[in-house]
Amino acid sequence: MAGRAQHKRLITRVYRYLEERGPLTAMEIHQWYNHDRPNISKHTVTHKHNTTMQTLSNVLAKGVLFEEAGLVTTTNTGTASFEKINGKWFRPNYGNGQRYIGRKVWRVRSLEDAVERCIAARRTNPIALRKLPKFLRDAVIEKMEEE
Numbered sequence: 001m002a003g004r005a006q007h008k009r010l011i012t013r014v015y016r017y018l019e020e021r022g023p024l025t026a027m028e029i030h031q032w033y034n035h036d037r038p039n040i041s042k043h044t045v046t047h048k049h050n051t052t053m054q055t056l057s058n059v060l061a062k063g064v065l066f067e068e069a070g071l072v073t074t075t076n077t078g079t080a081s082f083e084k085i086n087g088k089w090f091r092p093n094y095g096n097g098q099r100y101i102g103r104k105v106w107r108v109r110s111l112e113d114a115v116e117r118c119i120a121a122r123r124t125n126p127i128a129l130r131k132l133p134k135f136l137r138d139a140v141i142e143k144m145e146e147e
Contacts, residue, residue: 007059010051012133013037015065015108023069023107030056060106064117065136069107115139 014029017037024032034050060066109117118124118132118140129137 007055008131008133009049010056011059011063011065012135014056014059015133018066018106018108023105025072025103025105026053026057026060027103029060029106064114064121064123065109065133066106067109069105071104111136111139115143119143 010033014033017029017032018024030051030053033056114136118136123129123132124140124144129140132140
């Protein structure tokens with residue numbers, strides 16, 4: 001039995017927000033989604049469909065529309081940036097022996113790249129397409145018709 005597409009609305013809203021705002025941490029996205037996000041229709045004035053941090057993190061980590069942009073941590077002196085070297089995160093100014101704990105920064109992939117990833121992963125059958133957000137599903141179908 002195929003799984004349900006439960007997070008299409010969440011994926012679509014987060015994708016549009018990151019397109020508009022640029023790279024953000026999962027905490028910032030979670031804050032916006034649960035507290036600062038405007039209502040889309042008049043029918044949801046009193047009730048917003050919130051999400052948990054775990055659900056949002058899974059959507060960001062496993063979705064073809066999102067990728068890691070870096071790693072940041074907040075210290076008492078401000079925000080420090082990190083870079084990924086051979087699969088490990090390091091602070092550029094320090095030696096490789098030091099370990100830091102930070103938060104991942106997420107950004108959107110281009111729609112063309114996401115479509116290519118869907119096709120390469122063979123997510124083109126009707127059941128798999130049904131699980132994608134509408135804008136991505138339409139782009140995948142359009143790309144398949146061209147080929």
